[in-house]
Amino acid sequence: MKKPIVSVSWLKEHLDDANLIILDATQKINQNKEECPFDDLQIKGARIFDIKNDFSDTTNPLPNTLPNPDAFAKAAQKLGINKDSKIVVYDNLGIYTSPRAWWLFTIMGHENVWILDGGLPAWAKENLPVQKIEKREYTLGNFESQFNPEMVMDKEQILSNINSKEAVLIDARSNDRFSGETKEPRAGLRSGHIPGSINIPYISLLQDGKFLSKEELVKILPQQDKPLLFSCGSGVTACIDLIAYKLIGDNNRKAVYDGSWTEWGQIDSLPIE
Incomplete structure (x- = not known):
């Protein structure tokens, strides 16, 4: 690879x-x-x-x-x-x-x-x-x-995955944003995270502006046997987490939820934790 x-x-x-x-x-x-x-x-x-x-x-x-x-x-x-x-x-x-x-x-x-x-x-x-x-x-x-449409997900697919659990959703935002302890930087968004998602802050995968070594990344990134979906605030830092998984040799299918929390957090009908 x-x-x-x-x-x-x-x-x-x-x-x-x-x-x-x-x-x-x-x-x-x-x-x-x-x-x-x-x-x-x-x-x-x-x-x-x-x-x-x-x-x-x-x-x-x-x-x-x-x-x-x-x-x-x-x-x-x-x-x-x-x-x-x-x-x-x-x-x-x-x-x-x-x-x-x-x-x-x-x-x-x-x-x-x-x-x-x-x-x-x-x-x-x-x-x-x-x-x-x-x-x-x-x-x-x-x-x-x-x-390649398989590399991107929309809110309907993310909503469906909450119940099906076919894929693992990874949120790259900071822990305080993921847990809802702090307000979102963009106005008008709810605080919290998509139900069932796990938090791997992108900043934890970097040191001095570089990715950690493969050995260090393996210790941080939980191994998964399901497809991986990535989310963040607006679809940018989600790609950092995606790259980190590629660096440890993970061959699972990967996709980015492009709307990310900017979309999910403003739609009151969508569930949050």
């Missing part, structure tokens, strides 16, 4: 690969209000992968909603991405939005995509080339989407 992450040293050695494209998936604002000292810098030659606008369905009131395959393909083509491109995606918090970008490419059928472990902070720490953030025009690529 191909690992979904690459190291800074790997990327440094492959900078001259003809088909390599580096994508900066940083979001300027994150729900944790984390700040990065590199907010005006990017890896030299990186292209801006704007999850919030270009690679989300902006007609949907929910944030970061999965775009339709045609819209995704057109946005990828504008970045000069081809069917044979090798993509390395990163963000400026180490590991935060880059797993979401990885998941988007994967659900659209593009296999040659990896996450830069440690992201921009790890790259800059090695004094490797960076530049001021710039948005440029690129020669149109020939990327095509081959959408």
